[in-house]
Amino acid sequence: MPKYHINVKITPSRFLPPGKYLLIDREEGCLGCKYCVKKLCPYDVYNKRKFDSIQLRDTIDYYCRNCLYCVEACPGGTISLVVNPAYREIGDSYWKPEIITKIWRQAETGMIPVSGAGYRGPFVGSGFDNMWTDMSEIVRPTRDGIHGREYISTDIEIGRKLSYLVFDAQGKLTSSTPPLIEIPIPMLFCLPEWGNWGRSVLFSIAKAARTLNTLFIIPFAQFTKDFYPYIDNLGISVESLEEISALPKDVKLIEIPYSLSQNLQAIKTSYPQTIVMIKIPLSPEAKQRSLTLTKNNAEVLHFYADDHGLEFAEKPRFIKDIIKDIHLSLVDEGIRDEVTILASGGIAMAEHVAKTIICGADGAILDQLLMVALECRLCKDCMQGIACPIDIENIEPDWGAQRLINLMNAWRDQLLEVLGAMGMRDVRRLRGEMGRAIFYEDVLNEAFTSIKKR
């Protein structure tokens, strides 16, 4: 098999992203020195600054590297540096500005973001931050990077797998093999639950899905004839039985809501070569539903949480904990290998994909992340009918597709790093490898149960 390779091309953002710090130049109190510190800026920021007439801002915050030279050296003390309020405004409590700017950088360059100054943050947090992956196989710095070693496969298969094959007396295969789709990265695309996305956004995602050879799950309402060239890389999400009858025959994957799951057999008889994926909200009932559906020949289960990775319940648990729960219950029943589990919601960083897979999913479905890669600020102004500040409806599909391809390359590289560091050669081996990860709750229990007992 030829090596899978993603072609990266630098794709600059259309709007300069806000920088973390902003230089305040008070102007008053200038001593009129002959050699102004602004002329001596090592990054030439004061010459590069421009007025952005669309965003109505000075671009100095983007170019400034926060070296504090001008702040320290100005004899009049007229310059100061503060945190940019526009930077703090992007995103929300989960999709933090740091995460969003990292996604933008990856979508622009296609490379792993390296901060270089060490990690000064806390060792544990909530959500995905309370588990650590095993990196025990790192024994020395690699001579030629992750791509120079033996090939690490990131392929996953989507579909139902038989636990055993049946042959007749002549040695002929009698069991019928269900359809399978093999995709080279464990990441699929879909649209977030909110937002009015224009056609060019959909085309960007479809194009990226075709180039990467993965799947884009498009809602039936948005699927038109223009998308036929991409049909091999599309899954169609339907809401009702009428919509299913109107689907093209050669569609690869159909996504149905949980409410239609009792019609699974009927859908399979009319579309025998199409994989049917059932979309289930993550809730306390999700575990029981996954067991019943798997016993009833379900092929693919798509569990979705909200944008912050939380389950739909009064006391929500985090996506990784529920996926772990579902995976382990299927393992206990001995049916885990028959079904494919995909998870979506709250996946914002490359490590989240690896961590979701460790907790038992086969792959991840990316939603809001794609919009962030296309420069969405997550302001959700579009929901209130206010015009999009970055005019996302009118992006160039080729530009958008390349941004997504770059991001996926950066994420795949990070996945390869994790796999390499764990000494694995296949992402399918990573699924459910909970013994190779450390969970904060387990560590706490181990350390403190003896004290509790007393």
Place this chain on the structure above:
Amino acid sequence: MKRVVIFFCQNLSYNKEEIFKVLDFPSEISIRLMPIPCSAEISVGFLLKILETDIDAIFILACPVTSCQFGEGSIRAKKKVAYIQKILDELGLGKDKLGVFEVDNSENLQQIGRNIKKRCLSIT
């Protein structure tokens, strides 16, 4: 449609949504609320550059002079605005295109909202 930009100091006791709600603009005025670290951060050149675009008016919501976190931010902002208003008058554009307001409490903010609306609608 009138296009208005309102810069507000991030040290005000109101956030973006609250200001948007209290100002309560009619649909014929499209506004853009932008946070700034201090009302004095806005430079003269920057304000003039904005007035070069298709923006009709700019208003700055500053903290009261007595409670500015940087001590003299609001005073500086007022001085800058007065300077630009002089330039605008000389150019014959009218000084109503620009204004700075001190925000004390929500009644005061409502008053400012009415004032801004009146000024926006009077701009030709």
